[in-house]
Amino acid sequence: MxxxxxxxxxxxxxxxxxxxxxxxxxxxxxxxxxxxxxxxxxxxxxxxxxxxxxxxxxxxxxxxxxxxxxxxxxxxxxxxxxxxxxxxxxxxxxxxxxxxxxxxxxxxxxxxxxxxxxPLSLIAEAYQGIPLWWMPSPAAGPQTASKHLNRLCQVLASDACPEAYPEALLYKGDDQIIEGIARNVFWYAEGCWWTPSLATGALAGVMRRQLLDSFPVRELETAKLAQLQKADEVFVCNSVQGIWPVVSLQSEAGHLGRWPLGSKTQELMQTFHPKMGLPLS
Structure with a gap:
């Protein structure tokens, strides 16, 4: 029961x-x-x-x-x-x-x-790689890194995200990446991990903090789509469902990017998921 x-x-x-x-x-x-x-x-x-x-x-x-x-x-x-x-x-x-x-x-x-x-329902297939939907952030004003009760931005974004996509990547202005609806985003390029800084409006996620404390990660105050497209690997994460590898990014105009489920992402999953009781793949 x-x-x-x-x-x-x-x-x-x-x-x-x-x-x-x-x-x-x-x-x-x-x-x-x-x-x-x-x-x-x-x-x-x-x-x-x-x-x-x-x-x-x-x-x-x-x-x-x-x-x-x-x-x-x-x-x-x-x-x-x-x-x-x-x-x-x-x-x-x-x-x-x-x-x-x-x-x-x-x-x-x-x-x-x-x-x-x-109880928590896990999306088992998400640990094998998910498609992301590219969409503008519906936020009407500046966001805060604190997780306050007013999550209307996330409600509106979830409503606008197509059902076939378990997560979206939110951006503002000129293709400036912020975060997922319920997850922070990381990518591996040029030999290290990257993520948008809190100055972009990204949430100070607990899983994000674990990663920053455990591995070398560079935070970008301006993270652009073009940088993500050149990445070797991409994932999104939170502290409840862990790390979801990203295999593609799609918008209404078509595909914006494709990535493999790479060894660097799998290494992070192997580091954190056993202690969280989450799948490795």
Missing amino acids: SFHQTLTDGRIPAPEDLDWLLASRALAFGEGVFTSIRVWQGQAIFWPAHLQRLRSGLEGLGAHLDQSFWSCLEQEVEQLAARLEEGMLKVMLLAGPGGRGYRRSTSSQRWHRVLQAR
Whole structure:
């Protein structure tokens, strides 16, 4: 039997939780952050990196929570991951009611912890190579590297991506690469790995961080399609489903690029996927 469970501030949600949620700044304005965690063998994979991103995200929103909040969160993640054993754990930190319109309250703002544990469905064939769809980013304004609650850009991009493509590569302006809808992008060329920098609007992905910490990677503030087309290998990744090799890039005008499932990408999959409980091919 598959395991599903939601915790609100460390307990099973109660009817009164609906009162604060409906009046919350999180629901009204998307004020909050979240992260999605791969759970394998009862462990929250890359949890320290997820925790750091949550902290950084709240600091970016001007929220500074005391240590007791974070201690409770760590305990809840550890216990829920152990019960789930394998799957995905979503952690959301939500700003409660308060303030006047967009302006926050001058008094202390209460924050809530919502954790959702559920099974994870993997797309097995994606680990053998996927086609990417090339499309403009629908973002109307500057994005932030923090994973805030407002993901309308990703919702619109997912809706515009053809069903035959499990992921799209988003660009802005003059063919400047940003990221995938739900994944960061990397390519191998001239003897090293490359990826767009956070200055492009790319998300500070947890899997991206693991790769930057483990291998030499050059970050580009301006990453162009022409550079990607000259690459030897390409992949997209996130911390829940790992690394997906990219074998082609398609647009409405036709094929923009083709790549093999190369040895460099396979090396990275062999490094990370066993500890994540993910396929090697």
